[in-house]
Each structure stands twice: as C-alpha cells, then as structure tokens.
Amino acid sequence: MSSKGDINTQISLFLTQLKRRQISGAKEVALATANLLIRFISSRRWVSTTAMIEQIRILGAKLVDAQPYELTCGNVIKRVLKNIRTINEAFAPKGNKDTDLEEDLNPSSSMLGLLSVSDSMNTSGDGDSSNNSSMANLTKHKSNEAEPGLTPSGYYVSEEVRAKARDLRNAVIDEIQSLIDEIQNDDPLFKAGIDMITDSDLLLTPCPSSKTMVDFLLKAAAKRNFTVIVTESYPNNVEKAKKMVQQLKNAGVKSTLIPDAAVFAVMAKVSKVVISARAVLANGGCIASSGVAMACHAAKQFTKPVLSIAGSYKLSPIYPFDVESLIEVGNSSKVIDFSDAELMDKLEVINPLYDYISPELIDIVISSDGGASPNFVYRLILDNYSEHDQHLSSVEIGAA
Amino acid sequence: MARSDKNLQAVVLCDTYLPRFMPLTAHKPRCLLPLANTPLIEYTLEFLVNCGVSEVYLMCCAHASQVSEYIKSSRWVSPFVPFKVQTIELPNTMSVGDAMRDIDSRGIITSDFLLISGDVVCNIDFDRVWAAHVQRKNEDKNCIMSMVLRKASALHRTRSNRTGLFVVDDITKRLVVYQRSILQKDIDVDSSELLKLTNVAFRNDLIDCRIDICSMDVPALFTENFDYEHLRDDFVRGVLTSDLLGKTIYAHIVDDGYAARVESFKTYKGVTKDIVSRYSYPLVVDSNVVQGKSYMYQRGHIYKERDVVLSQSCTIGMSTIIGSKSSVGDSTLVQGSVIGRCCAIGNNAVVENACLWDNVRIEDGAQVRGAILADNVRICKDAVIEPGAVIGFGVTVEAGTTVPQGARIHAKNRRSSSASAKSKSKSESESGSENGDESDGYGYSDSSAVISNSDDDEPSDTEDLAALVDEMYLSDESIVSLDHRKLAATRKPRRKSRTMSTTSNFSAEDAEDDDEEFVKEAITSINRSIVDKHTQDVAILELNTLRMTMNAPHEKVQEAVVIALVSHIGHLITQSDVKSVTTNVFTTWSPLLRRITFDMVGQTNLAAQIENNCAGMLQGERILAFALMTLYDTDVISENAVYAWHKQPEAGSQVRQLVDQWVEWLENAEEESDDE
CATH class of the missing domain: 3.40.50.10470 (Translation initiation factor eif-2b; domain 2)
Structure with missing residues (x-):
C-alpha cells in the first residue's frame, strides 16, 4: 500500500521535526498536528469509529512522547477524538433508522449512515454508552486492531459500506478542517x-x-x-x-x-x-x-x-x-x-x-x-x- | 539561501587514523563509541540534517563493516531522512590524506562540499557559515576552504590542548599561519608576511571542530601532494606556506552556538559534561532523537530512561544520565556520571564523574571516579578506580584492587568480542582468587591484563593524562600574551614545552650567559634522547660534543642532566607512582650520570643539584629520596658523598624529610657493621 508508506514517512518526519524542535510554538505545532491528522485519516479507509479512535490514540501517544512539552499537540488530538465521539453519541440513539439518515446531508449523518449499515454497530470507543454490539462487529473490531493501519480487505465489505467509510472519513476531515480554521482565526x-x-x-x-x-x-x-x-x-x-x-x-x-x-x-x-x-x-x-x-x-x-x-x-x-x-x-x-x-x-x-x-x-x-x-x-x-x-x-x- | 537550490554534499571522516581512543577503538570504531549513551556518529549526522545536506559519504577505515552495519540498521536509511547516506569502506587507507585521495579518484564531489569529522557535536547555524563562505569566494577566487572554529578559551574543558595556534588576518579572517599543537613553545612566523597586514590575531582560544567547507580543489590537492597525510598539519600548513600555490584558507570563527569535537579522552569528558548541562541544546539527551530512547528530564540535569531501578536509599546527584534497565543499590552515590543500559551498581558503591557504557557491573563497595568503563566491564567488591582510568571491553577488575590514575586496561585476548561472554563467565567463577596468567584472563591483576602506560606507544598521548594536572597549562596560557614581534624574532624552535616548568630554574641565574645557553641546549638534547629513545651512548656523545663546543664546566653538564631527568619524572608521575618512576628513570640513566660524575665533590654536587630541582616540586621529597637511593644502589654516589651532602645546609624547605630518615638508617647500618 503505497499511501500507507507515504503517511508513515510523514509521521516519522513529523516526529523527528518535533524532537529536533524544528517545529515549535504552540500554534505552529497545533496546526501541523491537525494537518498531519487530516493526512493520516485520508490515507486510510475506515469502517468504524472505534478503529479510528484507537488508531488516532496510538498516533497521538507517539506524538506526545516525541515532544512532551508542546501540550497543544496532545490537545489537538484529544479535540479530534472528542469530535469523533460526540458525533457518535449524538446520533447513536437514532441509529436504527436507516432511511432518513441516508438523505441527511450533514457530515454527522453520513457517519450515522455508516453506523446503520454496519448493523447497529457500537461505534463508541472505550466503554462509551451502547451495549448492543453484535458478535460480528466484535470480530470486525478485532480484525482492525490486529492489523492496525490496514484497511480490512474488501472481500466481506460491501460496496455500500465502503461508500459509508468514505463518508465517515470526509466527516472527520471536515471536523478537523473547522478546527484548523478555529486555530488560525484569533x-x-x-x-x-x-x-x-x-x-x-x-x-x-x-x-x-x-x-x-x-x-x-x-x-x-x-x-x-x-x-x-x-x-x-x-x-x-x-x-x-x-x-x-x-x-x-x-x-x-x-x-x-x-x-x-x-x-x-x-x-x-x-x-x-x-x-x-x-x-x-x-x-x-x-x-x-x-x-x-x-x-x-x-x-x-x-x-x-x-x-x-x-x-x-x-x-x-x-x-x-x-x-x-x-x-x-x-x-x-x-x-x-x-x-x-x-x-x-x-x-x-x-x-x-x-x-x-x-x-x-x-x-x-x-x-x-x-x-x-x-x-x-x-x-x-x-x-x-x-x-x-x-x-x-x-x-x-x-x-x- | 543559495544552498537550497544546490546539492550540498558532505564527506564524513569516520576515522582519524590516530590511536587516541585505544584500547577502546580496538573493538569498536571511534564514531560508534557512545557519548552520553548515543553513538558519536549520530550527533554528526544530526548536525548534517540541520545543515540541509543532500548527500552524505561516510569514509570508514577501522571496523568499517561495523559502521556500515550500524547505518544500515539505523533510521538514516529510512525515506524521511533528508539526505542519502553512503558508507565507503576504505580498509587500506593509512591516513586522512589517503581517504581524500580516494574521494578524488572516485570523482563523487561535484561542487563545494562539507568536510566533517565523524565525532562532531554541533548546533551552530550553518546557513550563516555557508553564506559567509559564498561571500568570501566571491571576493577571493583563491579561497579553497573555510574552517569553522568556535571561540572558547585556552583552558576550556572542551578544547583539546593539541589544538593548534591560528594566526588570522583580523579583517578578512584569512588564515595566515597555522601552528600545530602549542606544545611547541616558540612559533616560527615569517615576519615579512605579518608586516603586510594591519591587524593580526593570534588565536589560541579556539576549538577546531573540523567542520570545513572545501572547494573541489581540496581532494585534488591531496592527490597532487601524495605525501600529505593530515588535514591540518600537512594540508593546511602546506597550502599556507606554499608560495606557488596561491590558494587561501579562511577561518570562520563563531561565538554563539555549540561546536566541539570528541578527539581525546579529555574532550570526551568535556563534551559529555556539556551535553548533560544542556550547552548543546537542542541536541540534548531527553530529545530522544535516536529511536528507542525514552529519557525524561528531572531537575538538576538528571536524565532517566524507562525501567530504571533505584534503591530508596541511594543518592543520585546532579548531572547524571541513567539508561534503561539499570539499577542502583542501597546507599550508593551516583553523581555527574553517565550510566548506560543494563548496568548494575551494587550497595554502598560510589560512582562519580564516570562514564559507564552498557552492561557494566559494579559490585558492593566499589569506587569509581572519573573513569571510563566500556561495555561488559565488571568491577568487583571494594575495588577502587582512580580518575582518568580507561577500562576496556569485558575487563574484570578483581576485588580490592586499585587501578591507578590514568591507567588504561584492556583485555589481553583481543581476538573477538564474541569470546568475551564466555571468558567472562569463566573469570566470574574464579572471582576473588588471583586471576593468574590464563590466556583468556580478562581480569585485572598486574600480570594478566595489559596496562599500557600510553607513554610507551605514543608520546603525544601523555598530554591527555598530564592534562589532568593544571600546571601543564602553563605554556598554553603564556603564549597568549606574547606579542607578535617577539614571536617573529625568536626563530629557534625548541623541541618540547615540557621543559617549561624548569625554565624558571635556570632563568633565575642570569650571570654567565654562555653557560646558560649550554644548559638550555643540553636539556633539549637530553629531552630529545628521552623522547626518541636514543641509546645512552648517543646521548653521552651529544652531551660531550656540546660541552666541548661551548666550553662548559662539568657542573653545568650535571645541572642540565638533572633538570631534564627531574622534569621528565615530573611528567611521568601523573600516571604512575613516584617510586617506580623515579627508580626507573635514574636506573636507566645511571651510566650517563656515572660518566659525568668523577670525584667526591662531583658526587656531592650531583646530590645537591637533585635537591635543588626537587625543591618546590609536587612530591619533591619523595623524588629526592628515591633518586638518591637509586644512585646509591647503582654506585653512582658513594656513602661518604651522601654524608657530605647531608651536612650541607638545606636548600629547599621540606625536601629533606624523607631523606633524613634514609641517611640516618645508612649511618646506623654503617655503625652496626662496624660494631660487628
């Protein structure tokens, strides 16, 4: 997967830049982190928010370890994680109804659409609400965690799910983009x-x-x-x-x-x-x-x-x-x-x-x-x- | 910046072709020796990243394959590194000159390039250096090299006292004269050259960090002059002194940022201290740039990695680094030290200002101060390691032993490091017992391990150890104050500045100029014999010739010899104990002394001379006592002469204390035998 090698290089580069203090200053680090997250998320296909949260947490830990004194780096990652979680929490209760969600155009709804397709999947991470996750979803989660960074190959993922994955990705990227705007706008x-x-x-x-x-x-x-x-x-x-x-x-x-x-x-x-x-x-x-x-x-x-x-x-x-x-x-x-x-x-x-x-x-x-x-x-x-x-x-x- | 659109190449000289880090470099190439728990080469490559270099050539000679292996498995081959690293193995090169000629023959250099030593720690802003170089080249077409020199001070802990003297045109920063190691007391400068310049600076306060921006002509010049070996001594001097060449070299003196080079044990310690005290920021331990490091900073410059086990009652002092999986036992003091990974320090031990590499074991009650312990060293119970000692890979120091100051110990069996694990366990099983003379004995006891008093194999290396003693710096300081007219006038280079400490002795008596001159010449001659290891006959011949030509009395000959010998001892005692050194020197030179001492008066006079010279010296009384004993034993001085001398009034204040006892004993022994 060429894109994966690419993003890993970018991550490593960013890590060493942080360590060498080539990127410094609260704002600069915050923006660089947000941009890296966009590239990270767009470089992969995501089937569930759980996997996404998990992966971002792993990435975040690396970045925070690289320069523990630049707190804004961790802040941006935590903000993005919160955004992903909020989207889930807000829409999970309505998650059973497929139909209206399909038509809803706002980013969160496409996330919801994803949820519904993956059969009332428990999309919240780490003990967040919802308790109706099926066995099938559990295994799906596992496959994600077993090979972090690899998109589960498409043989059991329907075309529809893939489309939803794209939507999820876009939704999160939109969120990060607005975060970047917020950081830039003083x-x-x-x-x-x-x-x-x-x-x-x-x-x-x-x-x-x-x-x-x-x-x-x-x-x-x-x-x-x-x-x-x-x-x-x-x-x-x-x-x-x-x-x-x-x-x-x-x-x-x-x-x-x-x-x-x-x-x-x-x-x-x-x-x-x-x-x-x-x-x-x-x-x-x-x-x-x-x-x-x-x-x-x-x-x-x-x-x-x-x-x-x-x-x-x-x-x-x-x-x-x-x-x-x-x-x-x-x-x-x-x-x-x-x-x-x-x-x-x-x-x-x-x-x-x-x-x-x-x-x-x-x-x-x-x-x-x-x-x-x-x-x-x-x-x-x-x-x-x-x-x-x-x-x-x-x-x-x-x-x- | 003009550089961004250019391809900047860097040539890293990983080997210096000098045995300064022996015995450690017997197992590992110098650029992989750990400095503050990170291989040296990492610091250099980090600096090259900041320089914006795009191609790096590592020229390795000794253990070249180890360097290649290291680079292959390191982060420097990953795609996000801004430059390409290429290791060039040159197992057959003998000098820097050979390496440069090899570069020339390969034709890899396409423009001005960065020539750097593989042991540089630096955080200066290279863009400014480069810009200055470009500007100089525009102004002076003949500029072939810009040397980066960091302003420090003559006695700086990070400055090697082998660094040369730079005479620089103060306005253009052109290098006029380069004088190798200031240990030569006088410098030889063509005054006509200096008179052309309005402002000249004699700089003896610079750190030569061996970061040079060279033009393509430099490797070619090495090829043309096939006898060039060293970069500074041969090449730089060659270019500066050549009238035909017409090339110029500039000094770029920086006074902010950190730049230093690890070129000897002294600078190794200095640079380690600088890194720990964060003078090299952001190149510090807790930036964890090398993968797999996890250092955290704690107040007082204490750096600890993950999984460090510290006893509750141990004391960790300022400026300490402790690597992962190391442990420190009860009531142990660790201070100002670097401790590698997987080291175990027992209870009640003391580790001060020492560098411990990986897997070092220090058992209960052992004391290590100011020493360097390589990988897998084991210091058994209650052993004492004194400052300046260097203990090589896998050596075991037996319980209760004392390793003297400045000793260098390495395992006798140097074959392969893989064997060390096995033999180590062997010597462990017989710990406590005298390790004896087994072929694979790694233990330290006088017979089984090899202590090299480095003076034997490389004379210039003694400076390292003598540097421990402040008085060595005397000569270094004084040169700063000399004005250039005087320098230009004195054209007679003297061999060694070691005689410095003694010059005060004869400068006191200014009556007979000729005799004075003779004494000086004679001392130089004897020193030469000592250093170059001439036979006694040659030395005697030289002395006699001198005496004849200058028509000097015998007393003066004696005076000169004694001055030379005593000052020689003065230098040696920094590494070894007084007794053995004194006895050794006087036994070796007894034939010469016998040849210049004829009668009772002469013998008495000789004793008085020794006394005069020992007075005021460090440990003078002991030297005097041992010298007289040796001369008595070798029949140079008779009993009666000793008594005659002893009756004379005392010259120095307290020099005679020890001798008095010995003379008393002599007298008693005499009486006893008479009684019988």
Missing part, C-alpha cells in the same frame, strides 16, 4: 480581549516571545489608546522583546522595555497585566514563558488584574500534579557564555524556558469563547475533551 479571542482593555490603560506584558501577544496588542491598539510595558525576559527572549517594542512603536503604541528586575517597581503604576499562555491546564493554571510567574506574583501583591490570553486549542485537560515535568529546560549557554571555561566548570546552570502560574494568580482566562474565571476552566475542558482521552500515553507528563 479574531474572537482578540475581540474578547479588547473588551477587557480600556483607554489610558497601562499594560504590562512579560511575554514578548508570544506572537499571539504581539498580534493582540497591535489589534487592540486600533481601538484603544494604551501604553505597554514589555519585560526584557532575559535570557531566552531578549531579542524578541526588543523586536516587540519596535513593532509596537511602529504601530504608534507607546511602549517601554524594562529589565525583569524592575517588574515589582513598576507594578504599582500598572493597571493590568496581560500574559499569553502556552497552555491552560485543567485547574485554570497556565504554562507561560519564564518570568511570567514573577510578574503575576507582583501583580497579586498590588492586586492588579492578570489577564491570560489563550486560544481554545491551548486548553489542556492535563492537571499539573508534577509541575516540573511540564517545564522544559533550555540552553545553558544563554546564561553562561560557552567560552567562559572557569564558570562552566564550577557552576551548573539550569535555564527553565517556562513558568507555571497557579490559578490563584490569574483573574481572567480569555479564550475564543470569551473571558472565564480560572475556576471555570474545568467546564470548558469538559466541553472540549472527552474524559477517556485525558492521557494518550502512559508516560505522558502530568499523568503521574
């Missing part, structure tokens, strides 16, 4: 964010590395008149901080670059702290670039509001039991120059790239659906993910 996020900002605000942002943050501030500047203080974010994002200030200046936004050490000093004058999360965790806490936690603690001290901006693809169903396992450690030579032989010998350097910000420090999490209290994040996560997909792999971080 407008609802920005709109919700701009509502929180007023004229003559003095904003402090400790996240110069975030592209979302730059875009947001530029967008907001068109509607509001405010001043921005950017922290230098030594040692990992100094260049980006300079660039960000430059961009803001060019757009006519008053902006200042301050060293990280000055955060507490300026906090008294700041009116709001805006941070950009890399990931929002199940308890409402965030993962953001290092230096953010310090700014949030300072804000707490001065009771200044902290707004966390995160596209909904950054919502992650992981609970931070082991915070350290969520934080990647970066290049030590950013702290001590490699040519400084003496210091290198005497000191061990640990240069964490991210900070964990606990939910008490955050006032509002702004996602595409609007603002929410960190306490409410668990609801958003319940809406977006299935509880069966909380952990894809056994060694996934935070699973401890």
Whole structure:
C-alpha cells in the first residue's frame, strides 16, 4: 500500500521535526498536528469509529512522547477524538433508522449512515454508552486492531459500506478542517480581549516571545489608546522583546522595555497585566514563558488584574500534579557564555524556558469563547475533551 | 539561501587514523563509541540534517563493516531522512590524506562540499557559515576552504590542548599561519608576511571542530601532494606556506552556538559534561532523537530512561544520565556520571564523574571516579578506580584492587568480542582468587591484563593524562600574551614545552650567559634522547660534543642532566607512582650520570643539584629520596658523598624529610657493621 508508506514517512518526519524542535510554538505545532491528522485519516479507509479512535490514540501517544512539552499537540488530538465521539453519541440513539439518515446531508449523518449499515454497530470507543454490539462487529473490531493501519480487505465489505467509510472519513476531515480554521482565526479571542482593555490603560506584558501577544496588542491598539510595558525576559527572549517594542512603536503604541528586575517597581503604576499562555491546564493554571510567574506574583501583591490570553486549542485537560515535568529546560549557554571555561566548570546552570502560574494568580482566562474565571476552566475542558482521552500515553507528563 | 537550490554534499571522516581512543577503538570504531549513551556518529549526522545536506559519504577505515552495519540498521536509511547516506569502506587507507585521495579518484564531489569529522557535536547555524563562505569566494577566487572554529578559551574543558595556534588576518579572517599543537613553545612566523597586514590575531582560544567547507580543489590537492597525510598539519600548513600555490584558507570563527569535537579522552569528558548541562541544546539527551530512547528530564540535569531501578536509599546527584534497565543499590552515590543500559551498581558503591557504557557491573563497595568503563566491564567488591582510568571491553577488575590514575586496561585476548561472554563467565567463577596468567584472563591483576602506560606507544598521548594536572597549562596560557614581534624574532624552535616548568630554574641565574645557553641546549638534547629513545651512548656523545663546543664546566653538564631527568619524572608521575618512576628513570640513566660524575665533590654536587630541582616540586621529597637511593644502589654516589651532602645546609624547605630518615638508617647500618 503505497499511501500507507507515504503517511508513515510523514509521521516519522513529523516526529523527528518535533524532537529536533524544528517545529515549535504552540500554534505552529497545533496546526501541523491537525494537518498531519487530516493526512493520516485520508490515507486510510475506515469502517468504524472505534478503529479510528484507537488508531488516532496510538498516533497521538507517539506524538506526545516525541515532544512532551508542546501540550497543544496532545490537545489537538484529544479535540479530534472528542469530535469523533460526540458525533457518535449524538446520533447513536437514532441509529436504527436507516432511511432518513441516508438523505441527511450533514457530515454527522453520513457517519450515522455508516453506523446503520454496519448493523447497529457500537461505534463508541472505550466503554462509551451502547451495549448492543453484535458478535460480528466484535470480530470486525478485532480484525482492525490486529492489523492496525490496514484497511480490512474488501472481500466481506460491501460496496455500500465502503461508500459509508468514505463518508465517515470526509466527516472527520471536515471536523478537523473547522478546527484548523478555529486555530488560525484569533479574531474572537482578540475581540474578547479588547473588551477587557480600556483607554489610558497601562499594560504590562512579560511575554514578548508570544506572537499571539504581539498580534493582540497591535489589534487592540486600533481601538484603544494604551501604553505597554514589555519585560526584557532575559535570557531566552531578549531579542524578541526588543523586536516587540519596535513593532509596537511602529504601530504608534507607546511602549517601554524594562529589565525583569524592575517588574515589582513598576507594578504599582500598572493597571493590568496581560500574559499569553502556552497552555491552560485543567485547574485554570497556565504554562507561560519564564518570568511570567514573577510578574503575576507582583501583580497579586498590588492586586492588579492578570489577564491570560489563550486560544481554545491551548486548553489542556492535563492537571499539573508534577509541575516540573511540564517545564522544559533550555540552553545553558544563554546564561553562561560557552567560552567562559572557569564558570562552566564550577557552576551548573539550569535555564527553565517556562513558568507555571497557579490559578490563584490569574483573574481572567480569555479564550475564543470569551473571558472565564480560572475556576471555570474545568467546564470548558469538559466541553472540549472527552474524559477517556485525558492521557494518550502512559508516560505522558502530568499523568503521574 | 543559495544552498537550497544546490546539492550540498558532505564527506564524513569516520576515522582519524590516530590511536587516541585505544584500547577502546580496538573493538569498536571511534564514531560508534557512545557519548552520553548515543553513538558519536549520530550527533554528526544530526548536525548534517540541520545543515540541509543532500548527500552524505561516510569514509570508514577501522571496523568499517561495523559502521556500515550500524547505518544500515539505523533510521538514516529510512525515506524521511533528508539526505542519502553512503558508507565507503576504505580498509587500506593509512591516513586522512589517503581517504581524500580516494574521494578524488572516485570523482563523487561535484561542487563545494562539507568536510566533517565523524565525532562532531554541533548546533551552530550553518546557513550563516555557508553564506559567509559564498561571500568570501566571491571576493577571493583563491579561497579553497573555510574552517569553522568556535571561540572558547585556552583552558576550556572542551578544547583539546593539541589544538593548534591560528594566526588570522583580523579583517578578512584569512588564515595566515597555522601552528600545530602549542606544545611547541616558540612559533616560527615569517615576519615579512605579518608586516603586510594591519591587524593580526593570534588565536589560541579556539576549538577546531573540523567542520570545513572545501572547494573541489581540496581532494585534488591531496592527490597532487601524495605525501600529505593530515588535514591540518600537512594540508593546511602546506597550502599556507606554499608560495606557488596561491590558494587561501579562511577561518570562520563563531561565538554563539555549540561546536566541539570528541578527539581525546579529555574532550570526551568535556563534551559529555556539556551535553548533560544542556550547552548543546537542542541536541540534548531527553530529545530522544535516536529511536528507542525514552529519557525524561528531572531537575538538576538528571536524565532517566524507562525501567530504571533505584534503591530508596541511594543518592543520585546532579548531572547524571541513567539508561534503561539499570539499577542502583542501597546507599550508593551516583553523581555527574553517565550510566548506560543494563548496568548494575551494587550497595554502598560510589560512582562519580564516570562514564559507564552498557552492561557494566559494579559490585558492593566499589569506587569509581572519573573513569571510563566500556561495555561488559565488571568491577568487583571494594575495588577502587582512580580518575582518568580507561577500562576496556569485558575487563574484570578483581576485588580490592586499585587501578591507578590514568591507567588504561584492556583485555589481553583481543581476538573477538564474541569470546568475551564466555571468558567472562569463566573469570566470574574464579572471582576473588588471583586471576593468574590464563590466556583468556580478562581480569585485572598486574600480570594478566595489559596496562599500557600510553607513554610507551605514543608520546603525544601523555598530554591527555598530564592534562589532568593544571600546571601543564602553563605554556598554553603564556603564549597568549606574547606579542607578535617577539614571536617573529625568536626563530629557534625548541623541541618540547615540557621543559617549561624548569625554565624558571635556570632563568633565575642570569650571570654567565654562555653557560646558560649550554644548559638550555643540553636539556633539549637530553629531552630529545628521552623522547626518541636514543641509546645512552648517543646521548653521552651529544652531551660531550656540546660541552666541548661551548666550553662548559662539568657542573653545568650535571645541572642540565638533572633538570631534564627531574622534569621528565615530573611528567611521568601523573600516571604512575613516584617510586617506580623515579627508580626507573635514574636506573636507566645511571651510566650517563656515572660518566659525568668523577670525584667526591662531583658526587656531592650531583646530590645537591637533585635537591635543588626537587625543591618546590609536587612530591619533591619523595623524588629526592628515591633518586638518591637509586644512585646509591647503582654506585653512582658513594656513602661518604651522601654524608657530605647531608651536612650541607638545606636548600629547599621540606625536601629533606624523607631523606633524613634514609641517611640516618645508612649511618646506623654503617655503625652496626662496624660494631660487628
């Protein structure tokens, strides 16, 4: 099967790119994962959602293991899994009636059509509802699982079933496509964010590395008149901080670059702290670039509001039991120059790239659906993910 | 980037044709030796991926089939790898030059290519290097090579002290002079060459990572000059010194990113540390780029793979890697070490700053510090391995033994690694007992295993071990501060910088210039004899000739000989114990000493000379004591001379402590025999 070899190559390539950090950044990884999933699903013929869920879970575990710190990769996979499950749940009760389903044109209905043809198959995965699966279906499932990735050869699959399989595939691909659109479109996020900002605000942002943050501030500047203080974010994002200030200046936004050490000093004058999360965790806490936690603690001290901006693809169903396992450690030579032989010998350097910000420090999490209290994040996560997909792999971080 | 539409080729030299990693390279090719639990070649190939290379040729000589096998079964042959890897087995090549000539004869190179050593760890941005090279080529048609050099510092842990001195035109970055290993104290520079340039930089702080962008002319030049063997010593120097050729070589000095090369045991340890401390990020252990690895990072640079078994009471210190299926026993301390897969470490053991490869067993109470233990090594109960030791494949170190600093042990039976499993079990059954002289004895005891004090087989290798001692660096530092006028003026190259530590001795007395000159010359001559292993007669002849021509007194001859010998000992004691070294050296050279010592006064004087030289030296008192004992035993110095010398006032502060006891014993023995 040539297409299979092809997709496997693409998967391996993506895995190594993740490992080499050639693809990095929450959004970029999310989009790349979604696109890979489309190719993965379109490369095969699927007879049941169970098999599809199973295969995607296996793939997801591999991707998550490859770069456990990029949580959005897992998020996208879990979102897609949830979509597949939702479709089933919604239509399974009506699954006995073939006729109206055939005519229904929306994607979910073609899924339903598939269900009906495969004789009231229990399409839900992993213990999801439905209990009327017949023996025949069980064997069918088994054949899928025995040869993962191989379409069961067509000798016992009727032409009709094959057509349904195509429909299922298309349905899921449509779902992923709309997810991609959602990831790419930051407008609802920005709109919700701009509502929180007023004229003559003095904003402090400790996240110069975030592209979302730059875009947001530029967008907001068109509607509001405010001043921005950017922290230098030594040692990992100094260049980006300079660039960000430059961009803001060019757009006519008053902006200042301050060293990280000055955060507490300026906090008294700041009116709001805006941070950009890399990931929002199940308890409402965030993962953001290092230096953010310090700014949030300072804000707490001065009771200044902290707004966390995160596209909904950054919502992650992981609970931070082991915070350290969520934080990647970066290049030590950013702290001590490699040519400084003496210091290198005497000191061990640990240069964490991210900070964990606990939910008490955050006032509002702004996602595409609007603002929410960190306490409410668990609801958003319940809406977006299935509880069966909380952990894809056994060694996934935070699973401890 | 100009490169994307081009086919960039890379030639990887997997072999360096140097025995620096012996005895480990007897079983495995150097590029497959594990560095932080990943074969070296993986790092190089990873770098080539980032370079955007499209074709890779691996030139292998030693164990070439192993390299081919490895590549065949690795991920580098899968379709998603951006380049094609081709292994070229060259079992008959003797040097890098041969490999280059082979490349030329194959005609595989179609444009400028990347010549890289198979032991490079690097994460620099190659696009910039390439762009700079292209620009240089546009400006200077004669540019045939750009060398990538990483700015470090002279004493950097990752820098080999064999790296040469680069004299670079500071504006164009053209390489003017390349001086091999700075161990030569003086450098020989044509001042007229330098006067043409306005800014010249003498760089002794660079890591030569052996990443070169070469033009197609380079392999052809090797073919033309069939005597070129080494890339740097022969080729680069050849090109720079040739007036006819008119080709130029540029140095591309990078000061960000990580670039280093594993070329000796010293740099092996340095690079391992760098990788563990994440200076090479994103080339780090927990990126698990090689298939089948499952490292997870824990605070304090601790990397653990799946299925690691740690006792509750053991301590895992900073900067440690532990491979899958390894176990650590109760109350054991593991720190700053790399532990491979399937290693078993017993209770109450200590493993510090060591590198353990796969399947190593360390039994209860053993201590391993700063050593490299290859696959299947077994360290029995309470054995102690001292820093700098290298223990080869399948060696068993008997219970309670101490392996001295810098020792290199390998199994006597080098035939095949498959035999090792069998013989290992054999030696296991007789553990505890003296392993004796069985032909397949893998155990370490003085008779059965071969300890090579590497000084015997390759003189330059001692630098590795001597590098453990900081004082070796003296010469390395001082060169940095020399201004170029002085360098250009001194045209008399001295053989060895090892005499550096002693130069201070004679520079103190500045009265008689001629005698001074003689002493210098004589020391050089003796050093040469030591290094090149001349016979005593040759050495004596040389000394006498020198003495005649410069009309020097006998005392000066003695002085020179003693200085040379003592400093020679000073270097040797970094690897072995003082007693054996001193006795050895003085026994060997006793005929010469006898020839230059004539009467009581001479003998007394000789003893005084030794004392002067030992004063202030590391372990000076012991050297002095053993030297005098040896000279007494070999009848170079008589009893009376010893007494006469001993009555003289003490020169150094504490040098005589040990000797006093010996002299006392001598006197007593004398009295006793008199009494009888």
